[in-house]
Amino acid sequence: MNEEEIYREHVLDHYEDPFQKGECPGVTHAHQDDNPLCGDVVRMELRIDEDGKIADAWFDGTGCCISQASASMLTETIQGKTVDEAKEFAADHMLELFGARLTPNRQKCCLLSWRVLQTALFSPKDGEANGG
Amino acid sequence: MTTAQTSRFDPATLRADFPILAHEVHRGVPLTYLDNAATTHAPRQVLDCIRETMERHYANVHRGIHALSEQSTELYENARGKLRQFFGAEHADEIIFTRGTTESINVVARSWGDANLQQGDEILLTEMEHHANLVPWFQAAERTGAKVRCVPITDDGELDMDEFAKMLSPKTKVVGVVAISNVLGTINPLETIVAAARKVGAIVVVDGAQQAPHQRVNLAELDVDFYAASGHKMLGPSGIGILYGKRGLLRDMPPFLGGGAMIRRVTTEGFEAAEPPARFEAGTPPIVAAIALGATVDYLAQINMDAVEEHERTLANLAQEKLLALGGIRVLGPTADKKVGIVSFVVDGVHAHDVAQRLDKHGVAVRAGHHCTMPLHKRLGVAASSRASFYVYNTVEDVDRLVAGVEETQKFFRRGK
Structure with a gap:
């Protein structure tokens, strides 16, 4: 029995027309990782201001529809949130945000950007002038 | 459906030996099992x-x-x-x-x-x-x-x-x-x-x-x-x-x-x-x-192993030919005469996992990923591929379902383009 559709409209929308895909101007924190099993790559770049707010969030990457669409959704969600709020955004929240039910294998695709974000929050970009 | 072109044995008859092939994985959709290089199904005799x-x-x-x-x-x-x-x-x-x-x-x-x-x-x-x-x-x-x-x-x-x-x-x-x-x-x-x-x-x-x-x-x-x-x-x-x-x-x-x-x-x-x-x-x-x-x-x-090889080569050739005819598809590996039973391919602009996920909707089981050959995929310059692999119980109909599924996948991910 086929479950609900994974490639829902909003998933495809994010995949085809992603939110802030590219380089983050004035980036202060960044991290990149991949899923060696399928070759999905996601990079998250953040500009965190003095008040501990994610003033700007961008992502970049290549890979399957699930990995890239979820990265776009996550980027949009954390834009403007505080670092503490982003840290509290758990894996379950990410799966909820994605919406469609995913099998364990595809959950890995969906959670790649979330993993990258959680590390990026702790990864100040060395040698980068802190714009502010 | 033509089966005569393949060989000395009739895969359509042979299929009756494999109980799982009659099983519907998704309701109303026949199973097209093309993941034989990963594992195969056992006949009633076994x-x-x-x-x-x-x-x-x-x-x-x-x-x-x-x-x-x-x-x-x-x-x-x-x-x-x-x-x-x-x-x-x-x-x-x-x-x-x-x-x-x-x-x-x-x-x-x-x-x-x-x-x-x-x-x-x-x-x-x-x-x-x-x-x-x-x-x-x-x-x-x-x-x-x-x-x-x-x-x-x-x-x-x-x-x-x-x-x-x-x-x-x-x-x-x-x-x-x-x-x-x-x-x-x-x-x-x-x-x-x-x-x-x-x-x-x-x-x-x-x-x-x-x-x-x-x-x-x-x-x-x-x-x-x-x-x-x-x-x-x-x-x-x-x-x-x-x-x-x-x-x-x-x-x-x-x-x-x-x-x-x-x-x-x-x-x-x-x-x-x-x-x-x-x-x-x-x-x-x-x-x-x-x-x-x-x-x-x-x-x-x-069945006879020479007949097995001949049958699989025929199906793989046909699949390779029809997939390439769709356009926007790269088949990995040598020409069909130098290989047997396996067609790994990359659909332009669509990740292998999305191809496999989409094909699954059509009851077509293929493998997607690096197939435990990361150095090879690096050499080929692709992160992952989709692989259709054939065996004795596969038929020309299976090839047709694969190709139709891939064509639908291409259209699905090209919407509005």
Whole structure:
């Protein structure tokens, strides 16, 4: 029995027309990782201001529809949130945000950007002038 | 539907032997199983053998005096005899039952490798090896100080035999090669490789996981030193495979796993190892699976392995032709005449996982990912691919469903473009 559709409209929308895909101007924190099993790559770049707010969030990457669409959704969600709020955004929240039910294998695709974000929050970009 | 073009056997009739093929994985959608290079389904004859063995003949082997133990032992050793015949080995004691190809190669790397490799030696593998024929050798290299080198492939997905000739030297102690690539389907020139290895005194270890199910194999003629294969890739159960080793080599090799069955005598001071094959079958073996593997090769031999190869080549050719005709598709590997049964492909702009997910909706089961060949995918410049692999029970209709599914996938991900 086929479950609900994974490639829902909003998933495809994010995949085809992603939110802030590219380089983050004035980036202060960044991290990149991949899923060696399928070759999905996601990079998250953040500009965190003095008040501990994610003033700007961008992502970049290549890979399957699930990995890239979820990265776009996550980027949009954390834009403007505080670092503490982003840290509290758990894996379950990410799966909820994605919406469609995913099998364990595809959950890995969906959670790649979330993993990258959680590390990026702790990864100040060395040698980068802190714009502010 | 046309089936006549393929062969001396009728796959449509044969399908009746495979209960799972009549099963709907998604409601109302027939199963198009094209993931045979990963694992295959068992015919009723093999399933019946498993049941009958468990119900009437089961006991531990080589242990008891009682009737069931004797029956079980006889069936187990008969199965070894059937495998000897199927693979054209000279002696039944050259066939060791293992859990599968991976374990078989590990036995060689651990036992032969540790006893024979040292600093300065080279282990020559290829860029198209499955991880099962890479990692055990990297581990052996770590233990012994020997060095692993990989023969590159050409852009056409064949072994670069000029490079092979250059890299082979008196330092080479092991040549490890996959008989048929699990991604490209490329059939490697084993005869040439064996002849060259002989000249420098290297042993040849063949990963036969994708060859044993699809081509007639004659190990005595091939003259390889070790050959590994898995039962579950050739219509048998999982958890059983074989390691073939030349009698002379096996007799000089130390046991790898220690325990029951592999000993001749144990004292409080130590042990004496049994002769092969028992030396390499420590503990209670997968008795039922081994007996079922005997029934499996009976089934394949009855179909005729030459007919199997011909049938799969026909289907793979057709699939390759029709997929390429769609446009926007790259098929990995050489031209169809140089390979067998496997079509790995990349759909422009669509990740392999999305292809497989979409095909699943149509009941088409293919594998997506790197297929345990990360170095090969790196060489090909793709992160992942989708792989359709064929077997005896596949039909022209299966090819049509695959192609229709891929076409729909292309349209789906190109909406609005």
